Amino acid sequence: MFEGWDAVVLARAQFAFTMSFHIIFPAFSIGLASYLAVLEALWLATGREVYINLFNYWLKIFAVAFGMGVVSGIVMSYQFGTNWSAFSDKTGPVIGPLMAYEVLTAFFLEAGFLGVMLFGLRRVGPGLHFLATLMVAIGTLISAFWILSANSWMQTPAGHAVNADGQFIAADWLKVIFNPSFPYRLVHMVLAAYLTTALVVGAVGAWHLLRDRHLAGARVMFSMAMWMATLVAPIQILAGDQHGLNTLEHQPVKIMAMEGHFQSHKDGAPLILFGMPNQAAGRVDYAIEVPKLGSVILKHSPDAPMAGLDTVPRENWPPVAITFWSFRIMVGMGLLMLALGLFSLLLRVQGKLYDSRLLHMFAVAMAPAGFIAVLAGWITTETGRQPYTVYGLLRTVESASPLAAPAVASSLIAFIIVYFAVFTAGVIYLLRLMAAPPHPGEQGPSHEVPIRTAGITPAAGAATEGAAR
Amino acid sequence: MIPIDLAIIWAFIIAFAVFVYVVMDGFDLGLGILFPLFPEKRDRDVIMNSVAPVWDGNETWLVLGGGGLMAAFPLAYSVLMPALYTPMIAMLLGLVFRGVAFEFRWRTTKERNKWDIAFAGGSLLATLAQGIALGAILQGIHVSGRHYAGGWWDWLTPFSILTGVALVIGYALLGATWLVMKTEGELRDRAYHLSWMLLLAMLGAIGAVSIATPFLHVQYTQRWFSWPNILLTAPVPVAVAAVTVMLLRSLANKYDYQPFFLTLALFALSYAGLGISMYPYIVPQSITIWQAAAPENSQIFMLFGVAVLIPLILGYTAWAYWVFRGKVRPESGYH
Numbered sequence: 001m002f003e004g005w006d007a008v009v010l011a012r013a014q015f016a017f018t019m020s021f022h023i024i025f026p027a028f029s030i031g032l033a034s035y036l037a038v039l040e041a042l043w044l045a046t047g048r049e050v051y052i053n054l055f056n057y058w059l060k061i062f063a064v065a066f067g068m069g070v071v072s073g074i075v076m077s078y079q080f081g082t083n084w085s086a087f088s089d090k091t092g093p094v095i096g097p098l099m100a101y102e103v104l105t106a107f108f109l110e111a112g113f114l115g116v117m118l119f120g121l122r123r124v125g126p127g128l129h130f131l132a133t134l135m136v137a138i139g140t141l142i143s144a145f146w147i148l149s150a151n152s153w154m155q156t157p158a159g160h161a162v163n164a165d166g167q168f169i170a171a172d173w174l175k176v177i178f179n180p181s182f183p184y185r186l187v188h189m190v191l192a193a194y195l196t197t198a199l200v201v202g203a204v205g206a207w208h209l210l211r212d213r214h215l216a217g218a219r220v221m222f223s224m225a226m227w228m229a230t231l232v233a234p235i236q237i238l239a240g241d242q243h244g245l246n247t248l249e250h251q252p253v254k255i256m257a258m259e260g261h262f263q264s265h266k267d268g269a270p271l272i273l274f275g276m277p278n279q280a281a282g283r284v285d286y287a288i289e290v291p292k293l294g295s296v297i298l299k300h301s302p303d304a305p306m307a308g309l310d311t312v313p314r315e316n317w318p319p320v321a322i323t324f325w326s327f328r329i330m331v332g333m334g335l336l337m338l339a340l341g342l343f344s345l346l347l348r349v350q351g352k353l354y355d356s357r358l359l360h361m362f363a364v365a366m367a368p369a370g371f372i373a374v375l376a377g378w379i380t381t382e383t384g385r386q387p388y389t390v391y392g393l394l395r396t397v398e399s400a401s402p403l404a405a406p407a408v409a410s411s412l413i414a415f416i417i418v419y420f421a422v423f424t425a426g427v428i429y430l431l432r433l434m435a436a437p438p439h440p441g442e443q444g445p446s447h448e449v450p451i452r453t454a455g456i457t458p459a460a461g462a463a464t465e466g467a468a469r
Numbered sequence: 470m471i472p473i474d475l476a477i478i479w480a481f482i483i484a485f486a487v488f489v490y491v492v493m494d495g496f497d498l499g500l501g502i503l504f505p506l507f508p509e510k511r512d513r514d515v516i517m518n519s520v521a522p523v524w525d526g527n528e529t530w531l532v533l534g535g536g537g538l539m540a541a542f543p544l545a546y547s548v549l550m551p552a553l554y555t556p557m558i559a560m561l562l563g564l565v566f567r568g569v570a571f572e573f574r575w576r577t578t579k580e581r582n583k584w585d586i587a588f589a590g591g592s593l594l595a596t597l598a599q600g601i602a603l604g605a606i607l608q609g610i611h612v613s614g615r616h617y618a619g620g621w622w623d624w625l626t627p628f629s630i631l632t633g634v635a636l637v638i639g640y641a642l643l644g645a646t647w648l649v650m651k652t653e654g655e656l657r658d659r660a661y662h663l664s665w666m667l668l669l670a671m672l673g674a675i676g677a678v679s680i681a682t683p684f685l686h687v688q689y690t691q692r693w694f695s696w697p698n699i700l701l702t703a704p705v706p707v708a709v710a711a712v713t714v715m716l717l718r719s720l721a722n723k724y725d726y727q728p729f730f731l732t733l734a735l736f737a738l739s740y741a742g743l744g745i746s747m748y749p750y751i752v753p754q755s756i757t758i759w760q761a762a763a764p765e766n767s768q769i770f771m772l773f774g775v776a777v778l779i780p781l782i783l784g785y786t787a788w789a790y791w792v793f794r795g796k797v798r799p800e801s802g803y804h
Contacts, residue, residue, distance in 0.1 A: 064572045070525055071568035075561045077535045081550025082557050088550070089615055092543025093767040100540040100771050103533045104778040111529045112785045115522025116792055123792050165615070167543070169764040401551040407621040411558045418562050422569055422587075429576040445575070 002409045008400045010408040011083040014415060016382075018075050020375055021419050025069030027374045030144055030190065031197025032062050033137040035224075036117075040133050044126060050216050053442040057217065058201070061433050063118050063445045068426050070111075072419075077103075083408065087389050087399035094160055094168045094176055095150040102146035110139035118445045144190055152182035154390050155381065156250045168390070180250050184243040185381075191236045192377065195337060196370025198228035200434075202340075203367030206360035208437045213354050217438030222363070223353060226344035233337040240334065241297075247384075248298055251391060253312050254384030257323040259294055260284040261308040269294035269306035274328070277321040282310065284324075318386040326379040333373035340366055475769065476762040479541040480751065482775055486537055488740055490530035492733055497524050499644020501567050501592020502637060503663065504585060512656050513585060519651040519797045521571055526786055528564065541768055544615060545751040545761040551617040552610045553602045556624055560598035566591030593637065600636030604629030607746065608685050612755040628681055635674035639736065642667040646729035653796050664720055664728055672713060675739060679706075682746060686754060689746050702745055709738050 002010060036058055043051035077099070080088045088096075116124055116132040124132070159175025160168045170176050205222030208215050248255045255261075260272045262282045271294040275287035292302040299306065309317055340362055347356050385391050389399040497520045507513055520527075539546040550557060570588035574581050605624035612618055645667055648660035683690040693702045712734045719727035751758045762768065 064576065067525075067569055067572040070528070071565040074528060074532055074564055074568075077532045078550065078557055078561060080539060081535070081546045082554050085547035085551045085617065088539055089543050089547035092539045092546060093763040096536070096540025096543055096763065097767050097771045099536045100533070101774055103529065103536045104774050104782070107529045107532055108526065108778075108782045108786070111526035112782065112789055114525050115789050119522050120792050163764060167764070170766055170770070173766075173770055401547075401554075402616050402618070403551055403554060404621055407554055411554070414558065414562060418565060422565055425573060425580070426569060429573060432576070445572075 002405075002412065005405065005409070007403050007405040007408050008397050010405060010412055011400050011403070012396065014083060014408060014412045015079060017412070018072065018079060018415055018419070020378075021423060022069070022072040022076055023374060023378060024371055025065050025072060026140070026143070027193045027196050027371065028200065029062060029066050029069050030140040030193035031195075032058060032065065033133075033140045034194065035197055035201065036062060037130075037133050037137040038224075040130050044130055049440065050220050053438055053440060054217050054221055056442040056444040057438040059118065059444045061430055064426060064430055064433070066110075066114065068423060072423075075415075082411075083401050083403070084389075084399050085401040087394065090166060090394060090399075091154075091168050091390060094170050095153060097170075098146050098150040098153070098177065102143055102150075106139045106143035106146065109142065110136050113139070121444065141190065144193070145186060148186045148189055149177050149179070149182050152185045153177075153179045155179075155185075155385055156181040157390050157393060168393075181243075181246055184239070184246045187239050188236070188243045188377075191232055191239055192370065192374050194228060195232050195236060196374055198225045198232065199337065199340075199363075199366050199370045201225040202229060202363045203365075204434045206363035207434070209354060210357065210360045210364070212437070215437055216440075217442075219354050221438070222360075223348075226341070226348065226353065226363070229337055229341035230345045231341070233334070233341040237334055237338060240331075245298070247381075251384065252307065253309070253316065254318065254323065254381070255298065256307070256309045256312070257318045257320045257384050258327040258380060259298075260287070260320065260324045261294070261306060262310060262320075264306065264308040264310055265295070266305045268292040268303045269298075269308075271297060275324075277324045279317070279320050316387065318384050323380055323384045326376040326383065330373050330376035330380060333369045333376065336366065336369055337373075475765055475772070476758045478772070479762065479768055480758045483534065483537050483541060484740075484744060486530055486533045488737070490527070490534055491736060491740070493523075493527035493530055495640045495736065496520075496643040496647040496729070497527050498567070498592045498596045499640035499642065500647065501588050501644075502596060502641045503644045503648075504589035504592070506663070507656070507659075510581075515652055515656060515797050516648065517571065517574070517588075519647070522793045523786075523789060524568070524571060526789065528568070531564075537771075540771055541763050542751055542758065542761040543763055545756060547615070548610065548612055548617045548752050548756065549606065552619060553605055553624055554621055556598040556602040556605065560595045560602070563591040563593070563595030563598060567595065596637050596640050597633045600633035601625075601629045603636065603743075604632030607632070607682065607743075607753060609754045610752050612752060628685065631674075631677060631681060635671075635678050638667060638670045638674050639739075642671050643729070643732050643736070646732045650725050650729045651797050653798070661720065661723065668713075668716060668720070668732075671735070675709065675735075679742070688754065692746060705738060705742050705745065709735065712738065 005013075036055060039051050039055040039058070042048070043055060113132040113135040116129065117136050120132065121129045153176055156179050157168075158179040159170060159172040159177075161171045163169050201221050202225030205218045205220075205225060208218035209222055212218070244255070244258075259269070260275060260277050261269060262277075262284065268291070270289035270291045272284055272287050272289045275284035275289070278285050295304040295306055296302050298304075309320070343362065344353065344359060347353050347359055353359070387396055388394060389396050500516050500520060504513065504516065507516060535546075538549075566587040567589075568591075570584040570591065574584040574588070577584070601624060604626070608626060608628050610617065610619060611623065642664065645660050645663040649657055649664060652660065683693060692698060712731055716728060716731040716735065719731055747753055749757045749759070751761045
C-alpha cells in the first residue's frame with residue numbers, strides 16, 4: 001500500500017482523511033447542541049413533556065457523537081506538529097494563539113459543562129442544568145469562531161509580517177482574526193452545521209412518522225426540522241453566493257478551478273454545468289455550458305471579462321477536477337435542501353405535513369445530505385487553496401515534517417484501520433439510537449431508574465399537562 | 470521597571486498545563502490500566518461512572534498542552550513532534566479507543582467486552598507512549614537548524630522504556646487511590662490492596678529513573694550534585710521521602726482522601742525534579758526556552774486570555790467535580 005508515494009503526499013492524505021472524519025462530528029454537534037438548548041428552553045418555558053422527552057432522546061445521541069468528535073479532534077491538535085512541523089514553526093506565532101484561544105474559550109467550556117449536561121439534571125436542578133446545556137452550545141459556536149478564523153487566515157492571510165527566522169508574526173491581531181474571508185466562512189459553516197443537524201433530525205422524525213404518523217415526539221421534531229430547512233436553506237444559498245464573491249476577490253484562482261475556467265473570456269464567461277476537467281490539456285472535455293451565465297453570476301454582467309487559469313503559471317494551479325466536482329456536489333446538495341424546504345412548506349400550508357409519505361421519504365433520503373455538502377464544501381475550499389498551505393505565501397511542499405515516507409505511510413494505515421473500526425461501530429450505535437422511536441418518559445444517557453420526576457419538572461404548565469393525562 | 474521574561478512565564482504556563490493534565494487524566498488513564506483486574510461488570514460500571522462526567526475535561530488539558538506549545542514555543546513543538554512521531558501517534562490512537570469506550574460500552578451488551586478491552590488497552594497504550602515520550606525528550610533529540618534531524622526510531626531506548634513503564638505504574642497508583650476515594654466495600658478494599666503494591670513499585674520506578682537520569686548527560690549530574698546547586702536540589706528527595714512516609718501511614722490507616730492527594734504530591738515532586746533537570750532547555754541540550762519562544766506579541770496576546778480564562782476554567786471544573794462528589798454507588802450510577 002502507498003508504494004511510490006512521497007512523504008508529503010502521504011501527509012496530505014493523512015490530514016485529509018483524519019480531517020474528513022473529524023469534521024462530520026463537530027458539524028453535527030454544533031447544530032445538535034443548539035437544538036438541545038432550544039428543546040430544554042421550550043420545556044422550561046412551557047412545561048410540555050414532549051420537549052424533555054425529545055431532549056433526552058437527542059442527548060443520548062449527542063453524547064455518542066460528541067465523544068467521537070473529541071477523540072478525533074485531539075488527533076488534529078497534534079497532527080500539525082507530527083506531520084506539518086515546518087508549517088507549525090512558521091505559522092505557529094499567528095495561528096497557534098487562535099487555536100490556544102479555541103481551547104481556552106471553547107473546549108474547556110464544552111468539556112467542563114458536558115458532564116453536568118449529560119448526567120447532572122437530578123443533581124443540580126433544571127435551572128443550572130439549562131445553564132450547562134447553554135454553555136455547551138455556546139462553546140461549540142465559540143470553537144467554530146476560532147478554528148474558522150485560523151483556517152480563513154490560511155486562505156486569506158492578513159495583518160501579518162515575517163520575522164528574521166522566517167516565521168509569520170502578527171502585526172495586527174484584529175486583522176489576523178477578522179481576515180477578509182473569515183466572516184463569510186463563519187456564517188457559511190455555522191449555517192451548514194445547523195442545516196446538517198436539521199436534516200438528520202428531520203429524517204429521524206420522518207422515519208418514525210412513516211411508521212406512526214401520530215407519534216407526538218416525531219411530529220414535533222419533524223416540524224421543527226422542516227422549519228429549519230425552509231428558512232435556512234435559502235439563506236445558506238445566499239450566504240454561499242456572497243462567500244463565492246469574496247473568494248473571487250481574494251482567491252481568484254480557486255474560482256477558476258471551481259468553475260473549470262481554463263481559458264480567459266474577454267466578453268463574458270460561460271457557466272459550465274458539467275464536464276470533465278482535463279488538467280494536463282488545460283480544458284474541460286464534454287462541457288455542457290450556458291454562455292455568459294458565469295459572468296452574470298460572478299460579475300453581475302453578461303459581458304464582463306473573466307481571466308482563466310491560462311493567466312496563472314501551471315505550478316500554481318490547484319487540482320482542478322477535485323475542486324470542480326466537489327463544488328458541484330455541494331451546490332447540488334444545497335439545491336436539494338432548498339427543494340425539501342419548499343416542498344415541506346407547501347404541504348404545511350395545506351395541512352398535510354404529517355401525512356405525506358412522499359415528503360417523509362424525501363426527508364429520510366436527505367439524512368446524509370448535510371454531511372455530504374459539508375465534506376464537499378471543505379474539499380472545494382481546501383483543495384482550491386493548493387498548492388499552498390498559507391495562500392500565496394507558503395507552499396504545501398515547504399510545510400511538511402522531515403519524515404521518511406514509511407513512517408507516514410504506517411501511521412496513515414494505522415489511522416485508516418482504527419478510524420474505520422471505531423467510527424463504524426459508533427455510527428451503528430448512533431443509528432440504533434435513532435431507530436428507536438422517542439417515547440413518553442424518555443431517559444437521558446443516565447441509566448438510573450425513572451424516579452422522582454416531580455423534583456425536576458418545571459412548575460409552569462406541568463400540572464396542567466399532568467391533569468390532562 | 471523590572472523586565473518581565475515572557476519566555477519564563479510561558480514555560481511555567483505550559484508546564485502547569487501539562488501538570489494539570491497529569492493530575493487529571495493520570496487517574497483516569499490509571500483506571501483503564503487497572504480495568505483488567507476488575508472483571509466483574511458491576512465493578513467496571515462503578516469505575517467508569519466515577520470518571521464519566523469529567524474525563525472529557527481532563528483530556529482537554531492535553532489539547533491545551535499541545536496547542537499552547539505550538540502557540541508559545543512553535544520551534545519546540547515543530548522539533549519535538551516529528552522526533553516523537555511514533556509514540557505520539559500511538560498515544561493518539563490509544564486515546565481514541567479509550568475515549569469512545571466511555572459511551573460505546575453503554576450502547577451494546579453483545580460487544581461490551583470488546584469496548585472494555587479497548588478502554589484498558591487504549592489507556593495502557595496512551596500512558597506507555599506518554600512515558601516513552603518523556604524519556605525520549607530527556608535523553609536528548611538531534612536538531613539541525615530549525616528541524617528535527619534524527620531517525621524515526623531514535624525515541625526507542627532502554628531509558629525511554631523505563632520511563633514508559635514508570636508512568637504506567639504511576640498512573641495505575643493514581644487510579645487505585647482514586648478508587649479508594651470514590652468507592653465503597655469490597656471494591657475499595659481491593660483498591661487499597663493494589664495501592665500498596667503499586668506504591669512500592671512506584672518508589673522503585675522513581676528510584677530507577679532518578680539513578681539513570683544523571684548518566685544520560687553530564688549536565689544533569691552537575692545540575693543535581695554540584696555545589697551550591699545541591700542546596701536547592703537536596704530538598705526534593707527529602708520531600709519525596711517525607712511524602713512517602715505520610716502516604717504509607719494514610720494507607721495503613723485506610724483513609725479515604727489522603728492516599729490520592731499524597732500520590733499527587735509525589736507526582737508533583739517528581740515533576741519538579743524533571744523541571745530542575747531540564748531547565749532552561751525545552752528540547753534538552755539543543756533548544757532553550759528563549760530560542761523556542763514565539764515572538765513577544767504572540768505571547769502577550771495569549772497571556773491576557775490565560776490570566777482571565779485559566780482561573781475561570783479551574784473554577785467551573787471544580788464545580789463539575791463538586792456536583793459529582795462523594796462515593797459512586799452501583800445503583801445510583803450516572804449511566
